[in-house]
Amino acid sequence: xxxxxxxxxxxxxxxxxxxxxxxxxxxxxxxxxxxxxxxxxxxxxxxxxxxxxxxxxxxxxxxxxxxxxxxxxxxxxxxxxxxxxxxxxxxxxxxxxxxxxxxxxxxxxxxxxxxxxxxxxxxxxxxxxxxxxxxxxxxxxxxxxxxxxxxxxxxxxxxxxxxxxxxxxxxxxxxxxxx
Amino acid sequence: xxxxxxxxxxxxxxxxxxxxxxxxxxxxxxxxxxxxxxxxxxxxxxxxxxxxxxxxxxxxxxxxxxxxxxxxxxxxxxxxxxxxxxxxxxxxxxxxxxxxxxxxxxxxxxxxxxxxxxxxxxxxxxxxxxxxxxxxxxxxxxxxxxxxxxxxxxxxxxxxxxxxxxxxxxxxxxxxxxxxxxxxxxxxxxxxxxxxxxxxxxxxxxxxxxxxxxxxxxxxxxxxxxxxxxxxxxxxxxxxxxxxxxxxxxxxxxxxxxxxxxxxxxxxxx
Numbered sequence: 001x002x003x004x005x006x007x008x009x010x011x012x013x014x015x016x017x018x019x020x021x022x023x024x025x026x027x028x029x030x031x032x033x034x035x036x037x038x039x040x041x042x043x044x045x046x047x048x049x050x051x052x053x054x055x056x057x058x059x060x061x062x063x064x065x066x067x068x069x070x071x072x073x074x075x076x077x078x079x080x081x082x083x084x085x086x087x088x089x090x091x092x093x094x095x096x097x098x099x100x101x102x103x104x105x106x107x108x109x110x111x112x113x114x115x116x117x118x119x120x121x122x123x124x125x126x127x128x129x130x131x132x133x134x135x136x137x138x139x140x141x142x143x144x145x146x147x148x149x150x151x152x153x154x155x156x157x158x159x160x161x162x163x164x165x166x167x168x169x170x171x172x173x174x175x176x177x178x179x
Numbered sequence: 180x181x182x183x184x185x186x187x188x189x190x191x192x193x194x195x196x197x198x199x200x201x202x203x204x205x206x207x208x209x210x211x212x213x214x215x216x217x218x219x220x221x222x223x224x225x226x227x228x229x230x231x232x233x234x235x236x237x238x239x240x241x242x243x244x245x246x247x248x249x250x251x252x253x254x255x256x257x258x259x260x261x262x263x264x265x266x267x268x269x270x271x272x273x274x275x276x277x278x279x280x281x282x283x284x285x286x287x288x289x290x291x292x293x294x295x296x297x298x299x300x301x302x303x304x305x306x307x308x309x310x311x312x313x314x315x316x317x318x319x320x321x322x323x324x325x326x327x328x329x330x331x332x333x334x335x336x337x338x339x340x341x342x343x344x345x346x347x348x349x350x351x352x353x354x355x356x357x358x359x360x361x362x363x364x365x366x367x368x369x370x371x372x373x374x375x376x377x378x379x380x381x382x383x384x385x386x387x388x389x390x391x392x393x394x395x396x397x398x399x400x401x402x403x404x405x406x407x408x409x410x411x412x413x414x415x416x417x418x419x420x421x422x423x424x425x426x427x428x429x430x431x432x433x434x435x436x437x438x439x440x441x442x443x444x445x446x447x448x449x
Contacts, residue, residue, distance in 0.1 A: 012221075013224055014224070014225070014228065015221045015222065015224045015226075017217055017218055020216075020217040020220040021213070024213050025213055028212070029205035032208050033204030034204075036204050037204050044209065048212070048215075048216045051216050051219070052219055052220065054220065055219070055220040055221075055222075055224040056223055056224075056227050059224075059227055059228065085347075120200050121204070123196070128342075128344075128345065135189055139201055140204050142190075142201075153323060153326065154328060154329060157331070158330070161332065161340075165342075167192065170193070171192075174193050
C-alpha cells in the first residue's frame with residue numbers, strides 16, 4: 001500500500017493525468033461531501049480549488065497516505081473557512097436550512113435538498129462549527145481523530161473532547177432520527 | 180437503527196446514520212468534473228515541476244524536487260502500471276469523454292505558466308501558545324497566522340470545560356463547577372494579539388446535563404395547539420428548569436402552567 005501510494009505521488013508530481021484521476025476519484029467525493037455538509041454553495045468548485053492547491057504544493061509534500069489525506073483536508077478546511085468568511089461579509093446570510101432549500105437551486109443544491117428531507121444532515125444542526133467539522137471529517141472523510149486533529153490544528157486529545165461533546169448532543173437527535 | 184453503547188465514535192455508535200450521511204453527501208459528483216479536475220491537477224503539478232526544474236538549472240541549485248533516483252524512476256514506472264490496472268472502464272470512458280469535450284488531454288512539458296495559489300504548508304509553524312490560568316483550570320491558546328485556536332484545556336478537579344465559541348478570531352471556553360461558572364473569552368485584536376478576559380458567575384439554571392439538583396418529574400399539560408413528541412421529563416432546581424427531553428415538532432409552543440418551549444432549545448419557567 002505504501003509503495004503504491006509513493007508511486008502514485010511520484011506520478012502525480014510528474015503530471016501524470018492517470019495518477020491524478022486516481023487521486024481525484026478517491027478524494028473528490030469526500031472533499032465535496034465535506035464542503036456540502038458545511039453549507040458551501042458550490043462544493044464542486046471548492047473541491048477543484050483544493051485539488052489545484054494540492055497540485056501546486058505536492059513538490060513540498062512528504063509522508064504517507066494518512067499524512068496526505070490530513071494535508072488535503074487541511075487545505076479544504078481552510079478553503080471552507082475562507083468561503084464562510086466571504087459569505088459573512090455578504091449581508092443577512094440565510095441559515096443552512098434555507099440555503100439548502102433555496103428556491104433557485106442548481107443541480108448540486110437539488111441533490112442536497114433531497115437529502116435534507118430525511119433529516120440525516122439536519123441532525124448536525126445542533127452542533128457548533130468545530131463540532132460539525134470533527135464529526136463530518138470523521139464520518140464523511142473517514143479520518144481518525146489524529147488525522148482530524150492535524151486538519152483542524154488541534155491536539156488529538158482536544159479533538160476527542162470535542163467529539164465527545166458533539167456525540168452527547170447528537171445522541172438526542174439521532175435517537176429521534178432512528179425512531 | 181442499531182444503537183451501541185456510548186463509544187463517542189459516530190462511526191461505531193451510529194453506523195447507519197454515518198453511512199447514510201456519507202452516501203448522501205458524497206453522491207452525484209459529476210464525472211466530468213472529476214476528469215476536468217484530474218486534468219487541471221496534472222497540468223498544475225507539471226507546471227510546478229517545470230518551474231522547479233527551470234530554477235534549478237538557471238541557478239545551479241541542488242536539492243530540487245525533480246531529481247529522480249533509480250528508485251523513484253522505478254516507483255514512477257510501477258505507478259503507471261498500478262494506476263493503469265486500477266482504472267475502471269468507467270474512468271477510462273470519462274477520460275475519453277473529457278478529451279472529446281476539452282479537445283485533448285494535457286501535454287506534459289508544454290504548458291502555460293500557472294500562478295501558484297496560496298497553499299498551507301504540510302507542516303505549519305505556530306506561535307508560542309498563550310496560557311490562561313484561572314481558578315478553574317488552564318486554557319492554552321495559540322495564533323497560527325490569523326487563526327486563533329485552542330491547543331489544550333485542563334480543568335482542575337471538580338470542573339468541566341466546554342468550548343462554546345470557536346471561530347478563527349474568537350474563542351470562549353466555559354468552565355463549570357458545582358457552584359460557579361468561569362468563562363474565558365479570547366479574541367484577536369486589531370494588532371493581531373490575543374486578548375483574553377476571564378469572568379466568573381454563580382451556576383444557576385445551567386442547560387444541558389449540568390447543575391440540576393433536587394430534580395422532580397412533572398407531567399406537562401399539553402394544549403390543543405401543541406404537539407410534543409414523547410413524554411416530557413423536566414428537572415427543576417429552584418426557579419430554573421432544565422430540559423432533558425422535551426421536543427417540539429412545531430416551532431414555538433406554549434404550554435399550560437407558565438412553561439414555554441422554544442423549539443428544541445429547552446424549557447424556560449415563566
